[in-house]
Amino acid sequence: MGKWRSGRLPGGQAGDYLRQRFIDFYYHPYCAVCDRPVQPPLPSPLVCRDCLSVLPYRMERERLSWDHPWPLFATFYYRDPLRKMMVSMKFSERIDRAEAIAPFMYATMVRNRIEVDAVIPVPLHERRLLERGYNQAALLADVIAREAGVSVVDVMLYRDVDTDRQSESRSVQERHRHLADAFKLRKRSPLIGELRGRKVLLVDDVLTTGATLSAAAKPLDKAGIDVVCLVASSDKEKYRGFCEALDVWSSLS
Numbered sequence: 681m682g683k684w685r686s687g688r689l690p691g692g693q694a695g696d697y698l699r700q701r702f703i704d705f706y707y708h709p710y711c712a713v714c715d716r717p718v719q720p721p722l723p724s725p726l727v728c729r730d731c732l733s734v735l736p737y738r739m740e741r742e743r744l745s746w747d748h749p750w751p752l753f754a755t756f757y758y759r760d761p762l763r764k765m766m767v768s769m770k771f772s773e774r775i776d777r778a779e780a781i782a783p784f785m786y787a788t789m790v791r792n793r794i795e796v797d798a799v800i801p802v803p804l805h806e807r808r809l810l811e812r813g814y815n816q817a818a819l820l821a822d823v824i825a826r827e828a829g830v831s832v833v834d835v836m837l838y839r840d841v842d843t844d845r846q847s848e849s850r851s852v853q854e855r856h857r858h859l860a861d862a863f864k865l866r867k868r869s870p871l872i873g874e875l876r877g878r879k880v881l882l883v884d885d886v887l888t889t890g891a892t893l894s895a896a897a898k899p900l901d902k903a904g905i906d907v908v909c910l911v912a913s914s915d916k917e918k919y920r921g922f923c924e925a926l927d928v929w930s931s932l933s
């Protein structure tokens with residue numbers, strides 16, 4: 681009991697050892713961008729000074745416009761060195777890079793006065809999650825929620841259709857139609873009622889066509905949950921929705 685009261689992990693020396701390993705793992709003095717050793721103190725604990733100055737911040741262009749009712753923000757442009765970081769986070773298990781990137785996303789929230797009651801990562805399809813072992817959007821969401829002092833809700837929204845696999849063989853039009861109902865809410869989740877009328881942050885890593893993010897936001901919006909979208913990176917300045925784009929195409933033909 682004494683050990684609990686003193687705030688130490690149980691387990692005596694083995695516990696101390698594991699705790700030190702934990703600290704070494706999470707606080708290793710290497711930059712998450714360039715992998716060079718870093719000398720603390722730093723303005724950001726995981727990014728060295730050189731890399732801090734070359735990250736592709738969107739600055740005053742963090743808010744993007746698109747033809748959906750929910751606001752959309754992006755912290756970075758999808759350019760190197762950030763692009764490399766995102767790719768390695770997704771495919772090479774560099775989960776430490778989420779710890780480096782997400783605090784900048786939280787800074788976007790603070791700058792734009794975004795206050796939310798919960799953070800929701802854009803879910804991966806179950807099969808994809810099993811293959812990869814983790815959801816890169818969830819890694820970012822965990823850190824953002826911790827910084828913001830709110831909860832992550834990752835059990836309510838799920839991806840019903842694994843679209844990416846088939847997407848290469850489909851036309852743009854087919855892909856959008858297929859994606860439209862790709863995400864659903866677990867109908868029995870009590871969180872749906874709890875979050876109705878409240879604001880949530882929907883988080884993803886990269887915004888390309890915007891179709892995935894808007895498809896994920898749709899069921900939340902339908903349930904009366906106020907959605908704000910935040911992605912780590914996007915190269916776009918403005919998004920035109922699919923229907924609007926279709927109108928333009930058909931008027932041209």
Ligand SMILES: [Zn+2]
Nearest residue numbers: 711714728731
């Ligand atoms: Zn660096």
